[in-house]
Amino acid sequence: MSPVVNNLLNVVLILLCVVFGAALLTWLERRLLGIWQDRYGPNRVGPFGTLQIVADMIKLLMKQDWVPPFADRLIFIVAPAFAMFVVVAAFAVIPMAPGVGVVDLNIGLLFFLAMTSLGVYAVMFGAYASDNKYAMLGGLRAAAQMVSYEVFMGLSLMGVVMLAGTFNLRELVLAQADGWFIGPQIVGFFIFFMAGIAESHRTPFDLPEAEHELTAGFHTEYSGMKFAMFFIGEYVSVLMSAAMITVLFFGGWLGPAWFPPLVWFLLKTMALVLLMILIRGSLPRPRYDQLMSFGWKFMLPLALVNLLITGALILI
Amino acid sequence: MKQKTGLGHYIYIVWDYFYSNIVTLVKVASHTFTKADTVEYPEQMPYLAPRFRGRIVLTRDPTGEERCVACNLCASACPTDCISLQKTEDESGRWSAEYFRINFSRCVFCGMCEEACPTYAIQLTQDFELAEYERQNMVYEKQHLLIDGPGKHPDYNFYELSGKAVSGRAKGAGTHEAEPVNLKSLLP
Numbered sequence: 001m002s003p004v005v006n007n008l009l010n011v012v013l014i015l016l017c018v019v020f021g022a023a024l025l026t027w028l029e030r031r032l033l034g035i036w037q038d039r040y041g042p043n044r045v046g047p048f049g050t051l052q053i054v055a056d057m058i059k060l061l062m063k064q065d066w067v068p069p070f071a072d073r074l075i076f077i078v079a080p081a082f083a084m085f086v087v088v089a090a091f092a093v094i095p096m097a098p099g100v101g102v103v104d105l106n107i108g109l110l111f112f113l114a115m116t117s118l119g120v121y122a123v124m125f126g127a128y129a130s131d132n133k134y135a136m137l138g139g140l141r142a143a144a145q146m147v148s149y150e151v152f153m154g155l156s157l158m159g160v161v162m163l164a165g166t167f168n169l170r171e172l173v174l175a176q177a178d179g180w181f182i183g184p185q186i187v188g189f190f191i192f193f194m195a196g197i198a199e200s201h202r203t204p205f206d207l208p209e210a211e212h213e214l215t216a217g218f219h220t221e222y223s224g225m226k227f228a229m230f231f232i233g234e235y236v237s238v239l240m241s242a243a244m245i246t247v248l249f250f251g252g253w254l255g256p257a258w259f260p261p262l263v264w265f266l267l268k269t270m271a272l273v274l275l276m277i278l279i280r281g282s283l284p285r286p287r288y289d290q291l292m293s294f295g296w297k298f299m300l301p302l303a304l305v306n307l308l309i310t311g312a313l314i315l316i
Numbered sequence: 317m318k319q320k321t322g323l324g325h326y327i328y329i330v331w332d333y334f335y336s337n338i339v340t341l342v343k344v345a346s347h348t349f350t351k352a353d354t355v356e357y358p359e360q361m362p363y364l365a366p367r368f369r370g371r372i373v374l375t376r377d378p379t380g381e382e383r384c385v386a387c388n389l390c391a392s393a394c395p396t397d398c399i400s401l402q403k404t405e406d407e408s409g410r411w412s413a414e415y416f417r418i419n420f421s422r423c424v425f426c427g428m429c430e431e432a433c434p435t436y437a438i439q440l441t442q443d444f445e446l447a448e449y450e451r452q453n454m455v456y457e458k459q460h461l462l463i464d465g466p467g468k469h470p471d472y473n474f475y476e477l478s479g480k481a482v483s484g485r486a487k488g489a490g491t492h493e494a495e496p497v498n499l500k501s502l503l504p
Contacts, residue, residue: 036347039354282344283337298330 011102018091022235023053029235029277036281063224068130071221076129080222080229083122087236090115094243095170097253097261108169109161112244113154116199119237120146123201123208126230127218138217141288142208145198148295149205152303153195159188159310160248173252180251184313187306189249191299196241197276198295200234204283207291242272364442369425371443372418374458375436375467382462383437383474386413390429390438398422399429408483410475416461420446421454435474439467 027042027050034041042049067076093108095101105111120143127139161167163184164175182189198205209217216222219230246252246268253261255268286294355362364370377383386403404414429438448454466472481487488495 035352036344038347038350039352040356278341278345282340 006099007102010100014091014096014100014102015088018088018236018239019232022232022239023057024050025235025238025273026056026231027052028273029280032274032277033281036278057228060224060228065224065226068132068221070131072129072131075125076221077226079122079126079129080219080226080233082125083119083233084229084236086115086118086122087233087240090240091236091243093169094240094247095173095252096243096265100262101170104168104170106166106168109157109167109172109248112169113150113157116153116237116240117146117150119199120150122230122233123218126222130218130221132221134214134216134220135218138208138214138220142201142218145201145205145207145291145295148292149195149198149299152191152295152300153199155300155303155307156188156191156195157248158307159185162307162310162314169247169252173247173254176251176254180249180254182249185249185306185310187302188310189245191303191306192248193241193245194299196245197279200237200241202234202238202276203280204285205291206285207288238273238276239269242269242276245272364444368442368444369427369430369440371420371441371446372423372425372429372456372461373439373441373463373467374416374461375439375463375465377473377475378466378471379473380464381410381475382412383435383466383472384413384416385411385435385437385474386416387411387434389432389434393428393432395426395428396422396424409480410482413458416458418456418461419454420456421451436467436469436472437474441467 030052031041031043031049042052045051045055067073090112092102093105093111095104095108123142123146124139127135127142130136160172160181163181164172166172166175194205201208207217208214209219211217214220219227222230243265246265250268250272252268253265255261255264259267375383384401386401388401388403391397391399391401398419399417400419401416402414403411405411425440427440430440433439446454475482475485476490477492479487479490479493
């Protein structure tokens with residue numbers, strides 16, 4: 001197989017798998033939340049309710065694609081596409097197995113951080129263009145939350161980078177051949193995990209879209225496929241956080257030779273996704289000021305201390 | 317009281333918060349193994365209480381005659397005014413409803429009509445599956461409401477007990493009923 005064909009195949013397959021996986025995740029999440037709340041969740045359409053995604057898709061496509069007359073039309077339309085684009089683009093650098101992965105950047109980690117930082121623009125665009133007070137409150141919260149969680153998200157990864165001595169994600173995985181970074185970087189893992197949940201704004205950090213206070217936050221005015229883009233974007237970013245944690249802390253595709261590398265990667269990612277869904281199913285949403293003070297007064301110092309200790313240990 | 321400060325207390329607070337959250341996570345995760353409370357309705361019928369109030373019916377007395385005497389008490393007891401009826405009288409002297417109409421799209425199934433009914437004619441049943449595609453079909457006429465049996469009070473017969481003379485039974489011929497007093501007689 002020529003490299004061009006190989007690359008194209010990689011791109012198309014990974015894109016399809018990511019989007020389809022995110023769609024499947026909506027079903028999985030509803031089923032799991034159902035199980036944890038002592039009910040069944042969607043179990044009617046197709047085997048175990050898996051065709052629920054198709055039903056939802058049909059419903060969303062059939063809906064009137066309405067742009068409010070008071071909205072800023074261009075930005076209103078661009079925002080959901082942007083939300084989807086950033087997370088899918090960030091997936092490009094994630095190495096899934098040897099030979100599976102879109103690009104092999106030597107600054108892969110920085111690219112990932114850059115893309116997740118851009119994610120806040122999608123939310124802000126959507127909120128601004130909606131010209132709606134709930135959307136504005138959601139947008140304000142999203143901006144403040146994502147900017148503050150961005151800081152220690154980057155800092156928490158620096159420990160891993162110090163240990164491996166590279167920004168290249170493939171080399172980061174290979175550096176974990178004799179021990180996953182979850183051991184020495186348990187604090188970093190914890191901080192990055194929290195930041196990952198906050199970045200994909202899911203419960204308990206779902207203040208931008210807090211249904212109970214802000215109807216739907218920044219996507220209050222969105223309907224049809226535009227809403228679906230935000231929605232799928234959120235799930236892709238869950239997948240992305242989980243995949244990134246797998247790569248950085250759980251040794252990516254490395255594992256005993258019982259399964260092929262790709263299966264190991266998927267299994268680890270899946271386990272982390274399950275943990276995220278469990279957290280969504282159990283923890284309540286904090287108040288907004290509590291969220292900010294948790295970020296700035298606890299997580300940021302913790303990240304700095306972690307960095308300090310890691311650096312000191314490496315020097316010794 | 318003096319406010320506790322210091323690193324030790326700070327660490328204690330952090331530990332306390334995280335501990336409670338972890339307990340929550342474990343407890344929620346343990347629900348993976350509990351049985352769901354869902355009743356999968358169309359396949360599995362939910363339990364209905366004996367006094368469940370569902371679709372309204374008009375019953376007949378043990379002799380097979382309509383129990384309803386069209387007294388209008390149900391209609392006046394009805395909080396949503398969904399019952400309408402008209403009295404008529406046949407040649408035997410029995411009263412009955414010329415038409416009897418219940419609009420189930422208004423009905424709230426409160427059971428007031430059943431409580432008001434002096435003849436146990438109107439009764440609420442266990443049936444709640446009343447869905448229709450057209451709203452007009454929610455209006456039930458007398459032939460839709462009447463059932464063949466006596467319903468909840470199988471032995472009750474209003475005309476047997478009421479003391480009203482109808483054809484085939486003179487005054488005083490009913491159950492627990494004394495002969496009418498002969499006003500012209502001098503005997504006690």
